[in-house]
Amino acid sequence: MTKLVRLLPRISMQAFLMVSVCITIFPFVWVAMMGTHSRSEIYSSPPPFYFGTRLLENYEKLLEVMPFWTVLGNSLLVSVLGTIVTVLFCSMCAFGFFAYEFRGKNIVFGVMVASMMVPPVLTLIPFFLTVKFLGILDTHFALWFPTSANAMGIFLIRQYMVTSVSRDLLDAAKVDGASDLRIYWSVVLPLIKPVLATLAIIVFIALWNNFLTPLIVISSPEKYVLTLALRSLQSVANTPWGAVMLGTFMSMIPLLLAFLFFSKQMMAGLTAGAVKG
Amino acid sequence: MAGVELRNLRKSFGKVEVLKGLDLKVEDGEFVALVGPSGCGKSTLLRILAGLEEETAGDVLIGGEVVNDLSPRERNIAMVFQSYALYPHMTVAENMGFNLKISSKPKAEIKARVQETAEILDLVHLLDRKPSQLSGGQRQRVAMGRALVRNPDVFLFDEPLSNLDAKLRVQMREEIKRLHHKVRTTKIYVTHDQIEAMTLADRVVILDRGIIQQVGTPTELYRNPANAFVAGFIGSPAMNFLPGMLQSDSDTARIELEDGSVLTAPRKPNHPRDGKVLLGLRPEHIMLGEGTGTSNALTGRIDLIEPTGAQNHLRIKLGGQSTTVVDNNLTEVELGQNVAVHVDPDKIHIFEAGNTA
Numbered sequence: 294m295t296k297l298v299r300l301l302p303r304i305s306m307q308a309f310l311m312v313s314v315c316i317t318i319f320p321f322v323w324v325a326m327m328g329t330h331s332r333s334e335i336y337s338s339p340p341p342f343y344f345g346t347r348l349l350e351n352y353e354k355l356l357e358v359m360p361f362w363t364v365l366g367n368s369l370l371v372s373v374l375g376t377i378v379t380v381l382f383c384s385m386c387a388f389g390f391f392a393y394e395f396r397g398k399n400i401v402f403g404v405m406v407a408s409m410m411v412p413p414v415l416t417l418i419p420f421f422l423t424v425k426f427l428g429i430l431d432t433h434f435a436l437w438f439p440t441s442a443n444a445m446g447i448f449l450i451r452q453y454m455v456t457s458v459s460r461d462l463l464d465a466a467k468v469d470g471a472s473d474l475r476i477y478w479s480v481v482l483p484l485i486k487p488v489l490a491t492l493a494i495i496v497f498i499a500l501w502n503n504f505l506t507p508l509i510v511i512s513s514p515e516k517y518v519l520t521l522a523l524r525s526l527q528s529v530a531n532t533p534w535g536a537v538m539l540g541t542f543m544s545m546i547p548l549l550l551a552f553l554f555f556s557k558q559m560m561a562g563l564t565a566g567a568v569k570g
Numbered sequence: 571m572a573g574v575e576l577r578n579l580r581k582s583f584g585k586v587e588v589l590k591g592l593d594l595k596v597e598d599g600e601f602v603a604l605v606g607p608s609g610c611g612k613s614t615l616l617r618i619l620a621g622l623e624e625e626t627a628g629d630v631l632i633g634g635e636v637v638n639d640l641s642p643r644e645r646n647i648a649m650v651f652q653s654y655a656l657y658p659h660m661t662v663a664e665n666m667g668f669n670l671k672i673s674s675k676p677k678a679e680i681k682a683r684v685q686e687t688a689e690i691l692d693l694v695h696l697l698d699r700k701p702s703q704l705s706g707g708q709r710q711r712v713a714m715g716r717a718l719v720r721n722p723d724v725f726l727f728d729e730p731l732s733n734l735d736a737k738l739r740v741q742m743r744e745e746i747k748r749l750h751h752k753v754r755t756t757k758i759y760v761t762h763d764q765i766e767a768m769t770l771a772d773r774v775v776i777l778d779r780g781i782i783q784q785v786g787t788p789t790e791l792y793r794n795p796a797n798a799f800v801a802g803f804i805g806s807p808a809m810n811f812l813p814g815m816l817q818s819d820s821d822t823a824r825i826e827l828e829d830g831s832v833l834t835a836p837r838k839p840n841h842p843r844d845g846k847v848l849l850g851l852r853p854e855h856i857m858l859g860e861g862t863g864t865s866n867a868l869t870g871r872i873d874l875i876e877p878t879g880a881q882n883h884l885r886i887k888l889g890g891q892s893t894t895v896v897d898n899n900l901t902e903v904e905l906g907q908n909v910a911v912h913v914d915p916d917k918i919h920i921f922e923a924g925n926t927a
């Protein structure tokens with residue numbers, strides 16, 4: 294009895310976590326299930342909450358209504374390239390703010406941080422006009438490059454550098470004869486891996502899930518990315534919901550993989566500042 | 571190997587002048603300690619020497635050449651930081667070999683030199699560890715190894731022992747001294763601990779408020795301090811200062827203390843003019859007992875007795891001031907007792923009033 298009372302807080306805590314997990318993964322499971330049913334089964338009442346038998350049919354249908362693998366390839370290209378370049382540019386820029394003293398540094402940094410407050414929707418039309426002016430409409434380049442040096446990433450990385458790279462270390466490297474590029478590459482980058490992983494996954498998810506930018510930039514169907522392609526199916530009369538659900542589910546898999554891969558470093562990166570103060 | 575020279579070196583941060591015109595010559599192979607209280611500009615001076623900070627005016631010469639415009643890389647100096655500043659993600663061997671790797675030395679040579687240095691510093695069994703797996707003393711040795719392996723012209727140390735506990739500090743001090751006998755490179759060693767400076771260095775530079783107060787061998791500084799600041803800074807326990815009035819003729823100086831007692835000393839050329847002065851008496855030069863005919867006799871009441879084993883530290887009220895006295899003879903005395911003390915006239919220091927540590 295007393296034992297039960299003692300364990301009660303823990304049990305209730307775990308019950309709470311369990312319920313939260315169920316709520317979180319329910320949409321994923323639901324989408325996965327819908328991907329195995331035909332359109333009429335999905336619309337039956339009550340809807341079928343179990344795995345069906347139409348997986349292959351849905352898959353064939355999916356390939357029929359859209360070049361799924363090409364589109365997936367486009368999404369991967371944009372997201373992977375964008376992630377790598379963003380992490381590189383943001384860390385370089387953060388290093389500049391961290392390691393050098395220059396006139397107006399605080400003002401530039403302040404303006405940059407302030408720009409994070411501007412709602413992204415507001416910048417949509419200027420963004421479109423800029424992209425059009427640059428002549429990169431309807432290219433994948435316009436999807437990942439313009440955001441590759443972004444305020445959030447620079448801010449995140451610089452704050453991490455401040456807490457985890459000591460100035461003496463930079464001085465020691467200078468005395469050791471390292472050039473600025475060398476210090477960045479051999480001393481600073483290895484020490485900020487956790488925050489690089491954090492930024493990488495945030496950027497990857499953002500690029501992967503981005504719908505608005507492709508919508509206004511991309512017009513040729515063979516350049517569609519997943520979000521755009523899956524959305525475009527829904528305008529067809531008699532939307533093949535089974536196929537759409539299957540495609541949606543398949544499009545989540547890379548994200549899950551990326552998260553599994555990076556989650557440990559990412560948690561370290563997100564909590565490091567909090568722990569070290 | 572190379573000597574180092576400063577010519578009228580100045581440094582300001584904004585409006586604050588930290589170094590106010592330093593002139594100093596360090597000979598090739600010499601071990602010079604730079605001491606001064608915290609915040610007096612020691613680290614700033616060292617960083618200017620290393621090329622990490624730019625001087626506001628004046629010249630820095632290494633090996634006879636002006637290096638003002640050279641980067642740290644081009645100066646061939648090595649520096650040991652107070653925080654050690656080891657690269658956390660590299661092993662001990664990689665830390666030590668980083669400079670050589672940057673200079674594109676062949677792998678085999680790097681390995682051999684790191685190995686050789688590790689043997690000197692007894693680090694061989696630690697070469698594959700990361701800094702986080704080392705104790706404070708070991709990190710300190712790695713930091714020295716990283717400097718040593720490069721074979722630099724000049725070594726700079728910025729309070730390298732201040733993060734160690736007292737016992738380890740003494741041990742590392744000895745190691746540094748032994749190292750200097752093996753590797754006779756010019757060394758400039760910054761510390762706020764006068765004992766460290768005195769025990770290690772060939773010459774000691776005393777810095778205060780951005781000005782060099784005195785340069786000399788440890789013995790010179792102890793025997794003939796140039797001013798009250800140096801006198802108070804060097805020696806432990808610190809020198810006693812008693813205000814008094816000086817009256818001197820051609821060969822004797824006569825000082826009257828606040829309580830009316832009088833001391834005499836031979837007149838020296840560096841004594842200040844007659845009037846208000848500070849009398850400096852080292853605790854170890856005040857002897858208990860009446861003394862002989864020539865010495866100065868005083869009496870005072872014992873306020874405090876601190877036995878340290880080999881010596882007793884006494885606080886005695888002399889000339890109206892509470893004064894520290896070191897008694898090496900462990901004389902039996904009691905609190906509150908009035909005792910006679912005497913001072914050898916040669917051991918009396920006289921300074922201008924109002925300029926103590």
Ligand SMILES: Nc1ncnc2c1ncn2[C@@H]1O[C@H](COP(=O)(O)OP(=O)(O)O)[C@@H](O)[C@H]1O
Pocket residue numbers: 583588606607608609610611612613614615
């Ligand atoms: N980068 C800097 N900007 C402004 N003031 C500084 C800077 N570095 C040092 N100072 C000031 O210079 C003085 C000397 O500092 P420092 O050389 O570190 O002293 P020490 O090493 O002798 O303790 C201090 O008063 C400090 O506040």
Ligand SMILES: [Mg+2]
Pocket residue numbers: 612613614729
């Ligand atoms: Mg300092």
